[in-house]
Amino acid sequence: MSIAALVLTRNRKDLLLECLDGIDRQTASVDRIVIVDNASDDGTPELLRERGVLDREDVVYSRLEENSGGAGGYAHGIELVLAQGTDWVWTMDDDAEPRPDALERLLKAEPANDPGTVALAGAVVNLDGSIDLLHRGYLGRFMRIAPRAAYEQGDHTELGFSSFVGLLFRAAPARTEPPPPAEFFIGCDDVEYTMRLRRHGRIRLVPESVIVHKLVMGGGEVTLRSRVLNALLGADYRSASWPDYWKNLYAIRNFFWIRHRHGHVSPLAFAGLTAAYAAKSLLYDERPFRRLPWIVRYALKGRRGDFSGPTPAEWRAMTGRTIGVQ
Numbered sequence: 001m002s003i004a005a006l007v008l009t010r011n012r013k014d015l016l017l018e019c020l021d022g023i024d025r026q027t028a029s030v031d032r033i034v035i036v037d038n039a040s041d042d043g044t045p046e047l048l049r050e051r052g053v054l055d056r057e058d059v060v061y062s063r064l065e066e067n068s069g070g071a072g073g074y075a076h077g078i079e080l081v082l083a084q085g086t087d088w089v090w091t092m093d094d095d096a097e098p099r100p101d102a103l104e105r106l107l108k109a110e111p112a113n114d115p116g117t118v119a120l121a122g123a124v125v126n127l128d129g130s131i132d133l134l135h136r137g138y139l140g141r142f143m144r145i146a147p148r149a150a151y152e153q154g155d156h157t158e159l160g161f162s163s164f165v166g167l168l169f170r171a172a173p174a175r176t177e178p179p180p181p182a183e184f185f186i187g188c189d190d191v192e193y194t195m196r197l198r199r200h201g202r203i204r205l206v207p208e209s210v211i212v213h214k215l216v217m218g219g220g221e222v223t224l225r226s227r228v229l230n231a232l233l234g235a236d237y238r239s240a241s242w243p244d245y246w247k248n249l250y251a252i253r254n255f256f257w258i259r260h261r262h263g264h265v266s267p268l269a270f271a272g273l274t275a276a277y278a279a280k281s282l283l284y285d286e287r288p289f290r291r292l293p294w295i296v297r298y299a300l301k302g303r304r305g306d307f308s309g310p311t312p313a314e315w316r317a318m319t320g321r322t323i324g325v326q
Contacts, residue, residue: 002087002088003032003090004031004033004034004084005023005030005034006034006074006077006078006089007023007033007092007094008070008091009038009040009044009093009094010037010067010073010094011040012042013044016044016094019093020033020035025100026100026103027100027104031058031086032060032081032086033058033060034080035060035062036062036073036080037062037063038067038073039065039067039068045061045063048061060080068185069182069186070164070185070187071182071183071186071189072185074091074164074180074189074190074193075180075181076182087172088169089168089169089174090106090166091164091165091167092164092166093165096166096212096214097211098166098209099210099212103168103209105122105206105208109204111204115201117170117201117204118198118200119162119167119201119204120168121135121136121162121166121205121206122168122206122208122209123206123207124163126212127212131151132216133147133148135163136150136159137159137160139160139191141273150205151205152207154207157205158205159203159204159205160203161194162203167190167194169197173201176200177199178196184254186250187247187248187251188255191255192262239284240285245291246310246312252298256273256298256303257302257303258302270303273299274295278296281295
């Protein structure tokens with residue numbers, strides 16, 4: 001049985017080295033590490049060369065000439081790693097660091113020996129050890145996060161979707177599916193891809209396997225209001241900053257594309273979904289009324305399959321803030 005780790009990076013060279021160190025320290029070793037560099041311009045390849053990473057026979061390094069976002073990076077990386085002839089693929093971002101026994105615990109979990117299991121997803125935790133609930137969940141009319149109880153039961157509950165952080169999936173069924181949709185750029189590409197993996201088997205949560213995610217997915221701020229609302233709703237949402245709100249809009253667009261592509265959404269259901277996103281913004285975000293027209297616009301884009309801008313650079317010009325994109 002062979003295992004390849006796939007790491008996506010952009011402009012976080014120091015975190016990347018910590019991630020690679022975490023992979024090297026695994027009690028169950030990987031056979032190959034595939035690094036996809038999403039057009040870093042911070043000296044990432046130079047540092048990897050200096051540290052001898054690029055001289056390793058077990059490392060494949062691929063640098064994209066243009067930043068294609070997380071979706072484009074994973075689309076390229078999954079195609080590349082599947083071409084290596086591996087049995088399992090273990091994915092993560094450069095800001096993730098698996099605990100030393102993370103891979104071993106995935107492989108020793110009971111579902112790993114079940115041919116009906118297509119993927120295993122460990123627990124994603126923040127630096128303080130708390131579970132980052134946004135990475136695992138279920139997809140129905142809305143995306144619902146897996147509750148904390150699912151991590152405590154130890155029965156390896158079945159998931160509807162998973163992020164790419166700490167996801168271990170079988171290569172054989174993955175070779176029959178197209179890569180994640182690169183046109184998404186960022187947001188929900190992992191949801192769409194793992195939905196298709198579920199055609200071939202179950203995705204199981206393995207909470208005893210832990211990977212530390214050092215930067216919060218989607219960013220945002222924890223405010224007093226968000227703490228109160230999360231406690232009441234059993235959620236884990238944050239107040240999204242306006243300068244970074246293009247990421248939320250991309251995720252809204254991509255989610256509506258998924259719903260329209262993978263199941264009929266009536267005009268009434270479309271209105272209800274859009275209203276739900278608007279309600280979330282009203283509850284959590286500062287100055288939400290300037291966001292509502294954008295939410296409607298991007299919901300319509302997703303329904304039409306329109307992946308046009310504004311680009312991150314155009315949004316930066318509108319808000320006057322420098323943006324870094326995975």
